[in-house]
Amino acid sequence: MDISALPCPTFIKSSIENIASRHHSLHIFTQVKGAYTFENSSIYIHQRPKKAIPTFVVFFQNIFKLLLKSPARALHIWKHYSSLNFYSRIKEFNRIAPFYIYTLDVIHIQWLKSIIKLQYILENKPCPIIVSVRGTQMFVSPQADNEIHRKYLELLPKVHAVHVVSEALKKEVSLYTHSPVYLINAAIDIGFFEYKKPSINTNEILQLVSVTRFNWIKGLSILLDAIYILKQKSIRLKLTIITSDMPNEEFIYQIADLDLKNEIEIKNRLSPKQIHKELLKNDLFVLPSISEGRSNAILEAMSSGVPVLCSNFNGADDLIVDHYNGMLFNNGDSNDLAQKIELYFQKSNTEKINIAENARTIIESSYNIDSQTNEFINLYNRFVK
Amino acid sequence: MKHIGIILSQPPVYSETFLNSKIKNLMEAGFKVTVFSQSQTKEKFYFEHKKAYPAQGNWSLLCFLPILIKLLVVRFTETVKFYTLGRAEGQGMFAAIKNCYLNAHIILNKPDWLHFEFATLVVTREHLAKALQAKLSVSIRGYDMAIYPLKNPNCYQKLWKYIDKLHTISDNLALLAKHNGLPASVEVVKITPAIYTSNFSLKSNHGLITNKVKIISTGRLNWIKGVDYQIYAASILKQLHIDFTWVIIGDGNEFERCTFLINQHQLQNHFILLGKKNADEIAKLLGESDIYVQYSNNEGFCNAVLEAQSTGLVTIVSDAGALPENVLHSQTGFIVPKRNPQALANQIVEVIKTEPEVLKAMTLRASNRVSTAFDIQSQAKKFIEFYQT
Numbered sequence: 038m039d040i041s042a043l044p045c046p047t048f049i050k051s052s053i054e055n056i057a058s059r060h061h062s063l064h065i066f067t068q069v070k071g072a073y074t075f076e077n078s079s080i081y082i083h084q085r086p087k088k089a090i091p092t093f094v095v096f097f098q099n100i101f102k103l104l105l106k107s108p109a110r111a112l113h114i115w116k117h118y119s120s121l122n123f124y125s126r127i128k129e130f131n132r133i134a135p136f137y138i139y140t141l142d143v144i145h146i147q148w149l150k151s152i153i154k155l156q157y158i159l160e161n162k163p164c165p166i167i168v169s170v171r172g173t174q175m176f177v178s179p180q181a182d183n184e185i186h187r188k189y190l191e192l193l194p195k196v197h198a199v200h201v202v203s204e205a206l207k208k209e210v211s212l213y214t215h216s217p218v219y220l221i222n223a224a225i226d227i228g229f230f231e232y233k234k235p236s237i238n239t240n241e242i243l244q245l246v247s248v249t250r251f252n253w254i255k256g257l258s259i260l261l262d263a264i265y266i267l268k269q270k271s272i273r274l275k276l277t278i279i280t281s282d283m284p285n286e287e288f289i290y291q292i293a294d295l296d297l298k299n300e301i302e303i304k305n306r307l308s309p310k311q312i313h314k315e316l317l318k319n320d321l322f323v324l325p326s327i328s329e330g331r332s333n334a335i336l337e338a339m340s341s342g343v344p345v346l347c348s349n350f351n352g353a354d355d356l357i358v359d360h361y362n363g364m365l366f367n368n369g370d371s372n373d374l375a376q377k378i379e380l381y382f383q384k385s386n387t388e389k390i391n392i393a394e395n396a397r398t399i400i401e402s403s404y405n406i407d408s409q410t411n412e413f414i415n416l417y418n419r420f421v422k
Numbered sequence: 423m424k425h426i427g428i429i430l431s432q433p434p435v436y437s438e439t440f441l442n443s444k445i446k447n448l449m450e451a452g453f454k455v456t457v458f459s460q461s462q463t464k465e466k467f468y469f470e471h472k473k474a475y476p477a478q479g480n481w482s483l484l485c486f487l488p489i490l491i492k493l494l495v496v497r498f499t500e501t502v503k504f505y506t507l508g509r510a511e512g513q514g515m516f517a518a519i520k521n522c523y524l525n526a527h528i529i530l531n532k533p534d535w536l537h538f539e540f541a542t543l544v545v546t547r548e549h550l551a552k553a554l555q556a557k558l559s560v561s562i563r564g565y566d567m568a569i570y571p572l573k574n575p576n577c578y579q580k581l582w583k584y585i586d587k588l589h590t591i592s593d594n595l596a597l598l599a600k601h602n603g604l605p606a607s608v609e610v611v612k613i614t615p616a617i618y619t620s621n622f623s624l625k626s627n628h629g630l631i632t633n634k635v636k637i638i639s640t641g642r643l644n645w646i647k648g649v650d651y652q653i654y655a656a657s658i659l660k661q662l663h664i665d666f667t668w669v670i671i672g673d674g675n676e677f678e679r680c681t682f683l684i685n686q687h688q689l690q691n692h693f694i695l696l697g698k699k700n701a702d703e704i705a706k707l708l709g710e711s712d713i714y715v716q717y718s719n720n721e722g723f724c725n726a727v728l729e730a731q732s733t734g735l736v737t738i739v740s741d742a743g744a745l746p747e748n749v750l751h752s753q754t755g756f757i758v759p760k761r762n763p764q765a766l767a768n769q770i771v772e773v774i775k776t777e778p779e780v781l782k783a784m785t786l787r788a789s790n791r792v793s794t795a796f797d798i799q800s801q802a803k804k805f806i807e808f809y810q811t
Contacts, residue, residue, distance in 0.1 A: 176682075177682045180685045181678035182678070253645070254679075254682075258650070286569060286645075290568070290569055290646075290720070294720070295761075327682075328686070368686075369654055371761075
């Protein structure tokens with residue numbers, strides 16, 4: 038499995054742990070930021086260091102192992118990168134060689150953009166290769182960068198199979214390749230994100246929550262504009278932003294510009310347990326993303342019984358049926374978002390509870406980690422000789 | 423002859439008319455002008471340019487001690503005073519010594535007047551002018567007052583203590599400076615930006631909206647310029663079946679964001695990112711356009727809006743920062759609430775429906791106002807007065 042860096046997002050980590058728990062051994066090829074381990078002893082991390090001295094150490098280990106196993110392959114990889122300077126050549130060797138040192142049944146590339154740097158293994162396949170396609174790297178990057186678009190067109194047809202997390206992504210991938218595309222939903226541990234019937238807010242202040250990052254693609258500026266619109270209408274509300282990064286300049290300025298200091302609270306670096314607890318304190322989860330593959334945060338909110346309001350980005354309607362198991366607003370439209378927030382709070386208690394219950398039902402049936410693990414193992418088994 | 427030291431991060435390039443005309447006019451008026459910058463360029467300029475000694479790498483290690491010795495030999499009193507004041511302001515011993523080294527190019531030249539072109543450039547060396555027994559003045563810009571203090575609260579407290587004179591380009595910025603702690607005792611002089619109106623002469627068909635409406639905007643592709651709101655407004659125009667093109671001149675770090683939104687709203691045939699253009703190309707593009715839009719989230723003043731008005735385009739701006747000082751609503755253009763794409767789209771539709779005579783009169787008024795109130799010559803006189811008193 039190639040994942041560009043560790044620590045990786047929770048959804049990849051859970052997936053790795055669950056697959057390993059079914060008596061499969063996983064080799065993870067990655068760049069490690071600091072010490073990182075998995076509890077399961079059948080997960081092996083093969084790291085590519087960033088610094089020069091460890092890079093040379095790993096290079097000598099890799100070249101020794103590969104020369105023993107396949108000298109021709111070692112020579113071929115080394116020659117392949119002959120146009121690079123010596124240090125870059127060593128780094129690329131460290132990236133590619135492990136795929137040939139270990140005997141693998143399937144290679145799963147977790148991030149689409151990585152196929153560009155892993156072009157060598159796509160052209161000299163050590164075993165079947167599957168690539169996962171998630172939101173931004175398919176919806177955003179190739180549109181803004183012609184070179185990425187060109188590389189996807191060239192390289193995606195070379196993989197054996199593509200894994201996607203939504204129907205919208207499946208459609209987008211078909212523009213690049215005829216390779217088989219498998220939809221395996223994102224998933225969460227529904228036992229951990231336990232359902233709690235929505236409590237009815239008797240407080241006058243509406244409590245909103247969003248789990249997000251400070252990146253334009255997450256649409257926070259639209260949410261802040263909507264809150265400003267509601268504030269102008271004298272609606273009292275509070276938004277809690279749960280995040281793992283620091284607010285950017287755009288966000289800080291917008292809060293000051295719209296005088297929303299009292300309406301916004303940021304909670305940083307919470308554990309999954311704390312996130313669950315925090316979600317339950319709020320009335321409505323808002324996901325204002327401009328584009329998403331599949332947000333795990335929204336799955337966690339739906340599993341926990343917190344009704345969700347989500348932008349109708351490409352693929353949102355795979356998950357949300359408007360007014361049935363959540364609500365949708367027009368992507369990028371802060372006026373519509375403000376109206377939908379108001380509309381939600383005008384709903385009867387029964388309607389709110391129905392939405393929460395329907396949301397939990399769909400998470401249980403289609404987005405739980407156990408069925409996702411089964412589907413991944415089935416997918417790998419299709420290609421294991 | 424009064425020696426003015428102008429502190430910048432980079433010496434002004436040819437296209438920076440505001441700074442170039444200021445420096446040229448001061449020199450013509452008999453001032454000695456030295457530009458101090460961090461740039462290590464070897465380029466020759468029409469003004470004296472003194473670059474800082476290397477701040478990073480092996481050269482900085484080699485230069486550090488010799489420069490400190492040179493400072494103590496050539497400018498002993500000033501160097502010791504700068505160090506002592508730095509220590510009194512809470513700088514550590516090494517930080518104060520390092521500060522002497524980093525400002526050695528200024529201390530050694532000892533101007534009579536230090537003028538920092540951006541307030542953020544003064545931070546950590548607010549006491550430099552006092553150590554040199556020079557006057558201290560600062561020009562404030564949008565970023566200096568509207569954004570930097572949000573990330574660095576009370577960042578200008580020391581500056582306000584030492585400053586003699588403040589130059590603002592708008593009333594809005596002066597107000598923000600007060601909000602950021604500027605005491606009433608400090609003299610504030612407003613000198614607005616100015617343009618060479620001859621480079622942006624009034625086009626013959628000024629105020630005319632063509633059948634295929636040509637909208638133009640300039641600015642970096644950055645959130646502060648509100649390009650995403652413009653794209654949302656363009657999407658509304660498209661839904662209303664208005665035949666238009668909207669070009670943006672400028673590049674920036676949010677190209678991906680803009681391109682994605684343009685594609686997402688299927689505006690590829692309407693909304694065009696032209697990239698960076700030189701002054702002549704901008705003048706030509708303005709001459710070919712009907713409506714100019716500056717829908718920024720904040721602006722210190724915005725020269726581009728002056729250029730558009732001078733050319734005779736119908737100008738629509740947001741109510742952010744100093745834009746309402748730049749454009750007079752319903753007289754020389756239109757002002758719409760910021761962060762509201764629907765309001766922007768409505769205003770564009772309104773302009774398209776407006777009688778041509780009304781727009782013709784408005785654009786003529788705008789062009790005349792720019793010629794009289796924002797011409798480069800009167801600006802030059804104001805700067806000379808600024809340093810004479």
